[in-house]
Amino acid sequence: MATAPRIWEKLETIDARIIYLILWIVILWPFIYPIGLPVSIGSYSLAYAKAIDDLPAGSIVVVSFDFSLGGLGELYPIAIATLHHLFTKPVKIVIIAIWSDGAIVADMVLKDLKPDQPPYNRKYGEDWIFLGYAPGGETAMAALGKDFWSTLPTDYYYKKHVSTYPIMQNLRSANDVTLLVSLETGTPGADEWVRQWYVPYKVPMIVGCIGVMAPTVAPYLAGGQVKGMLPGLRAAAEYELIIGRKGLGVASADALSTSHMVFVIFVILGNISYFMRRRSK
Amino acid sequence: MSVELFGVLLGVFFTLAVYTFLYRENPYSRIAEYVFIGAATGYGIAYDLDWLKNQWVGTWSKTMEDSILFVLALLLAVLWYFRFSKRYFFLYRIPLAITVGTYIGLALRSVVFAQVIEQVRSTAALKVVGIDPWTAFNNLVTMIIVVCTLAYFTFTVRQEAAFWKPVNKFARYAMMIGFGSAYGYTVLTRMSLFIGRVQFLLGIPPNPPEAKMFFPWVALVLLGTLLGYDYYKKTKK
Amino acid sequence: MSLLRRVEIPIAITIIFALIQVIPYFVNMGPAVEATQDKVVRWTLIVSTGALLVGLTSLLLIHVPRVTRRRTHWEYSLLLIAFMFLMTIIGLPFPELNLGLTGYWFRFFYNNVLTPLSASLYAILAFYITSAAYRAFKARSLEAALLLISGTILVLRNAPLGTFLIPQIADLGDWIFNIPNMAVNRAIMIGGGLGAMVLGIRVLLGYERGYLRGGE
Numbered sequence A: 001m002a003t004a005p006r007i008w009e010k011l012e013t014i015d016a017r018i019i020y021l022i023l024w025i026v027i028l029w030p031f032i033y034p035i036g037l038p039v040s041i042g043s044y045s046l047a048y049a050k051a052i053d054d055l056p057a058g059s060i061v062v063v064s065f066d067f068s069l070g071g072l073g074e075l076y077p078i079a080i081a082t083l084h085h086l087f088t089k090p091v092k093i094v095i096i097a098i099w100s101d102g103a104i105v106a107d108m109v110l111k112d113l114k115p116d117q118p119p120y121n122r123k124y125g126e127d128w129i130f131l132g133y134a135p136g137g138e139t140a141m142a143a144l145g146k147d148f149w150s151t152l153p154t155d156y157y158y159k160k161h162v163s164t165y166p167i168m169q170n171l172r173s174a175n176d177v178t179l180l181v182s183l184e185t186g187t188p189g190a191d192e193w194v195r196q197w198y199v200p201y202k203v204p205m206i207v208g209c210i211g212v213m214a215p216t217v218a219p220y221l222a223g224g225q226v227k228g229m230l231p232g233l234r235a236a237a238e239y240e241l242i243i244g245r246k247g248l249g250v251a252s253a254d255a256l257s258t259s260h261m262v263f264v265i266f267v268i269l270g271n272i273s274y275f276m277r278r279r280s281k
Numbered sequence B: 001m002s003v004e005l006f007g008v009l010l011g012v013f014f015t016l017a018v019y020t021f022l023y024r025e026n027p028y029s030r031i032a033e034y035v036f037i038g039a040a041t042g043y044g045i046a047y048d049l050d051w052l053k054n055q056w057v058g059t060w061s062k063t064m065e066d067s068i069l070f071v072l073a074l075l076l077a078v079l080w081y082f083r084f085s086k087r088y089f090f091l092y093r094i095p096l097a098i099t100v101g102t103y104i105g106l107a108l109r110s111v112v113f114a115q116v117i118e119q120v121r122s123t124a125a126l127k128v129v130g131i132d133p134w135t136a137f138n139n140l141v142t143m144i145i146v147v148c149t150l151a152y153f154t155f156t157v158r159q160e161a162a163f164w165k166p167v168n169k170f171a172r173y174a175m176m177i178g179f180g181s182a183y184g185y186t187v188l189t190r191m192s193l194f195i196g197r198v199q200f201l202l203g204i205p206p207n208p209p210e211a212k213m214f215f216p217w218v219a220l221v222l223l224g225t226l227l228g229y230d231y232y233k234k235t236k237k
Numbered sequence C: 001m002s003l004l005r006r007v008e009i010p011i012a013i014t015i016i017f018a019l020i021q022v023i024p025y026f027v028n029m030g031p032a033v034e035a036t037q038d039k040v041v042r043w044t045l046i047v048s049t050g051a052l053l054v055g056l057t058s059l060l061l062i063h064v065p066r067v068t069r070r071r072t073h074w075e076y077s078l079l080l081i082a083f084m085f086l087m088t089i090i091g092l093p094f095p096e097l098n099l100g101l102t103g104y105w106f107r108f109f110y111n112n113v114l115t116p117l118s119a120s121l122y123a124i125l126a127f128y129i130t131s132a133a134y135r136a137f138k139a140r141s142l143e144a145a146l147l148l149i150s151g152t153i154l155v156l157r158n159a160p161l162g163t164f165l166i167p168q169i170a171d172l173g174d175w176i177f178n179i180p181n182m183a184v185n186r187a188i189m190i191g192g193g194l195g196a197m198v199l200g201i202r203v204l205l206g207y208e209r210g211y212l213r214g215g216e
Helices: A003-012 A016-032 A043-053 A069-087 A100-113 A138-146 A166-170 A190-201 A211-223 A232-243 A248-280 B003-022 B027-060 B064-084 B089-124 B133-152 B164-201 B210-236 C008-026 C031-049 C051-068 C074-090 C104-123 C125-136 C142-158 C160-165 C168-205
Strands: A060-066 A092-097 A128-133 A179-184 A205-209 A226-231
Touching (some): A003 A248, A016 B164, A016 C125, A043 A069, A043 A226, A043 A232, A060 A069, A060 A100, A069 A179, A069 A205, A069 B164, A092 A100, A092 A166, A100 C104, A128 A166, A138 A190, A138 B089, A179 A190, A190 A205, A205 A232, A211 A232, A211 B089, A211 B164, A211 C168, A232 A248, A232 B164, A248 B164, A248 C125, A248 C142, B003 B027, B003 B164, B003 B210, B027 B064, B027 C031, B027 C051, B027 C074, B064 B089, B089 C008, B089 C031, B089 C168, B133 B164, B164 B210, B164 C104, B164 C142, B164 C168, C008 C031, C008 C168, C031 C051, C051 C074, C074 C104, C142 C168
Parallel strands (some): A060 A179, A179 A205
């Protein structure tokens, strides 16, 4: 009988590096031997896709990359899928970044998608434009809401004044924007956009965010200030399935399953060992 | 080896160097940490300088009045430096006051609508009669949780009356269930970010496919040197 | 000079700049005032970019003495300083010299150095959260048990295998997210909003001076 508590004690004080190794294995494994489990689609992902599908032709959509490179794992698939979806619609796309890292990611996504080439064939400066980074967080959002031309006077790639591009002729302030898409990892993010763009200009907004942020966006979703949300990698996979373009999100689904399951097993094991040890005391 | 290929090798090295920290703190993880801080700061400065140049060329150089204002702003921006001077600290307060003032003004004018009025209105607008029972139940639960949680965080009133105890208890339980959601999504984020790095190491498109080639070799070198060094030290003792 | 040292000066500046944003928002004062208000916001952005100087100087103040005095880990500090200046220089806005944000070398370093480092550093938390959950996420009380159960449901809800094995977990997880989570966050948001308002008013009245502290 005396050995039983010792097992639980040992289990409770297991070397953390064993846990790390197990996590490495269970995440690497499904990429080598895929399981291919189905991913069910949630209502928020459907609402996010619908907000883009419902855009009238010629609408101006502002896509803001409000994230740090730390959020790449979750937001890169969302960013790629969102821009792909937008580039297949007859809308005008203006890409900006409120976080400096966001400009890097936007550049990376645009390089991957190549909107100027087939299947998109969208003309730079006419159908889409990348204006780069506006420093200042919420202050920059407010400034952009009032006046795009003065806040981001030149584009990112060619450093030409925005007034020389046809797409910018119809975009002076947030009043001209049909939809705001914020891809975000934190503050400034949804709270600030709602304050600076929804309250004064009533610009409809959808949010692609890292999972951690999702609970804080929930009140805006319920209140109608945010029309749709993609919280994290699981939602990215759902969205990729909705728009019919499988990418990094769907490719991650198996690894999400194995890592989450191992996490649950660890929690259960930790609790069993805790209660067994307490009982033996 | 081409420069591009060397770049991928660097990416694999820095990714794995970070994870060697899981084994123990070591020179590889320290290199990763220090290079990150240096590169990130330099990157931030480069972005700000680029934006400043665009502002000057695109907006502020058009008239004499604007040019003067731009130069004045730059002079005030330099005052941030006096954060490190005991004698001239008061100069640092000037750009700080300008930034804080504008920020507070911008937030103040809309925070009440976005975070208070809109949210109170959304809660008050929830129907509990004339709709299906499940929605009515959910709406009622939402209203009760909002009110109880607000009451829980009301510190300006002494919570001595008997009704506070169940209210606070209910709020605590509701918060714990609610925070479970935050917990679940935090796990999702953490796992997803690591999955993203694994996808890079395995060269899954659009990541560079060459990463897959470097991954096992770099891992072997990093782990081998660390384990080898530890083994050597152990046997030396 | 002694007048400039007085704390009332930055307080007055804060109040003036805050009021420039607040008053024309609620009172229609015409397009000229609105244009000025807009210009002040953009002007403030230029002033605030200097805040990076604080970060840069603070890093130099820590790491330069480490290198010059050959303190422990000075080699790493040298690496930090080198990368800081390298990124700044190759990112200088002079495209004609192949420098700048769209220049080859700036892109090379952010793609191959900054991106893997930043993404990997944040991702390492996956290991710590798992280890911490194993050691500390235990049903020690009723509150902890509620958090544990609700958290586990959400973890299962976010895993495709979880919703595949127990389809009802999706509805249950969504209910937790949409009802208790949303309601709790809404209450916190309202409370935070009221707090931010009070803080703003205190700043406007000159009572809040915490941000000006230091230097003595």
